[in-house]
Amino acid sequence: MQKYKNPESVLVVIYCKRTQRVLMLQRKDDPNFWQSVTGSLEKNELPRDTAIREVFEETGIDINGKNLKLIDAKHVVEFEIFPQFRYRYAPEVKINKEHWFYLPLCDEVTPVLTEHLSYQWLTINSAANLTVSPNNGEAISKIGSIEKINLRDQK
Numbered sequence: 352m353q354k355y356k357n358p359e360s361v362l363v364v365i366y367c368k369r370t371q372r373v374l375m376l377q378r379k380d381d382p383n384f385w386q387s388v389t390g391s392l393e394k395n396e397l398p399r400d401t402a403i404r405e406v407f408e409e410t411g412i413d414i415n416g417k418n419l420k421l422i423d424a425k426h427v428v429e430f431e432i433f434p435q436f437r438y439r440y441a442p443e444v445k446i447n448k449e450h451w452f453y454l455p456l457c458d459e460v461t462p463v464l465t466e467h468l469s470y471q472w473l474t475i476n477s478a479a480n481l482t483v484s485p486n487n488g489e490a491i492s493k494i495g496s497i498e499k500i501n502l503r504d505q506k
Contacts, residue, residue: 409465433484
């Protein structure tokens, strides 16, 4: 029996506060596709837990171990799944629900790549323009407003 991906996911935009640059990752299965950290929720997993797990799996950054501040943007979008990725989902699934998170870092780090070919640290505009995903581009473009918001209960 084939196991399909859950059509509910997270998007985590990792950026450096000092340089105002964004970490972009190049997909292995589509080298023209650059993106932030993404991943589907596993069974009984909360979006925040998925974000923490996916950041570690895709970059080696241990949010809890390094006591980093993961910001829940409290923003959810629904979008049509790109045709080239639909084979991962049940045949009737066409829409994905995505929860946005931000991970500000003090310094640019070298990610440990296990799921991607390469990485780049880019300016906000360059990163937003590089990604093929309109949602990812929009999330990147909102970094400035996220920085200005006082999110009290975040850790």
